[in-house]
Amino acid sequence: xxxxxxxxxxxxxxxxxxxxxxxxxxxxxxxxxxxxxxxxxxxxxxxxxxxxxxxxxxxxxxxxxxxxxxxxxxxxxxxxxxxxxxxxxxxxxxxxxxxxxxxxxxxxxxxxxxxxxxxxxxxxxxxxxxxxxxxxxxxxxxxxxxxxxxxxxxxxxxxxxxxxxxxxxxxxxxxxxxxxxxxxxxxxxxxxxxxxxxxxxxxxxxxxxxxxxx
Numbered sequence: 536x537x538x539x540x541x542x543x544x545x546x547x548x549x550x551x552x553x554x555x556x557x558x559x560x561x562x563x564x565x566x567x568x569x570x571x572x573x574x575x576x577x578x579x580x581x582x583x584x585x586x587x588x589x590x591x592x593x594x595x596x597x598x599x600x601x602x603x604x605x606x607x608x609x610x611x612x613x614x615x616x617x618x619x620x621x622x623x624x625x626x627x628x629x630x631x632x633x634x635x636x637x638x639x640x641x642x643x644x645x646x647x648x649x650x651x652x653x654x655x656x657x658x659x660x661x662x663x664x665x666x667x668x669x670x671x672x673x674x675x676x677x678x679x680x681x682x683x684x685x686x687x688x689x690x691x692x693x694x695x696x697x698x699x700x701x702x703x704x705x706x707x708x709x710x711x712x713x714x715x716x717x718x719x720x721x722x723x724x725x726x727x728x729x730x731x732x733x734x735x736x737x738x739x740x741x742x743x744x745x746x747x748x749x
Contacts, residue, residue, distance in 0.1 A: 543563035549564065553571060554571055573698075575607055578610075579607065589645075591622075591641060593634060600650070603674075626651065631654070635662045651677075652685070655673055672696070675696045703725055
């Protein structure tokens with residue numbers, strides 16, 4: 536809609552990582568955070584580097600999932616790989632048990648999840664009821680405190696892509712500036728989402744735990 540204005544209205548630093556607002560390029564939109572495609576590229580790069588071949592993929596049944604699957608296939612094709620198995624899941628996670636059964640039958644080494652909170656939480660919990668020890672790799676949208684609380688013990692070992700530094704870091708300049716700004720504004724809690732809304736220079740990795748940081 537902004538692109539249709541004359542002249543086009545500038546949009547600076549949208550928080551979304553969706554590739555749909557990056558391709559085709561809109562000259563009035565200025566992105567500073569990594570896209571979901573960038574996150575997926577780094578996931579596949581990491582997995583191929585450590586020798587993982589059997590990569591299962593769960594993708595949410597909407598535009599985000601479709602874009603994500605295109606990103607997965609592109610990243611794997613660069614490395615002469617193909618998804619070991621793929622399965623879709625509804626945004627509300629209502630078919631989580633069915634998706635788990637379909638993917639588990641292929642026995643992947645890891646599962647990459649192109650999903651949002653509800654579907655992700657339901658899939659992981661359903662999978663862990665049948666089998667423990669699977670490694671799940673998720674997008675940065677899963678890096679919220681609410682997700683960690685919802686997963687509980689099932690969140691231990693889940694790998695989450697991050698497009699910002701660790702918010703509580705004392706060695707990273709950007710993180711320290713963020714902490715000082717939050718304190719000056721009267722906030723005592725640091726969160727990935729708050730830092731993501733202010734700046735996103737590139738992908739990092741973080742590992743979630745059952746305990747949230749406040």
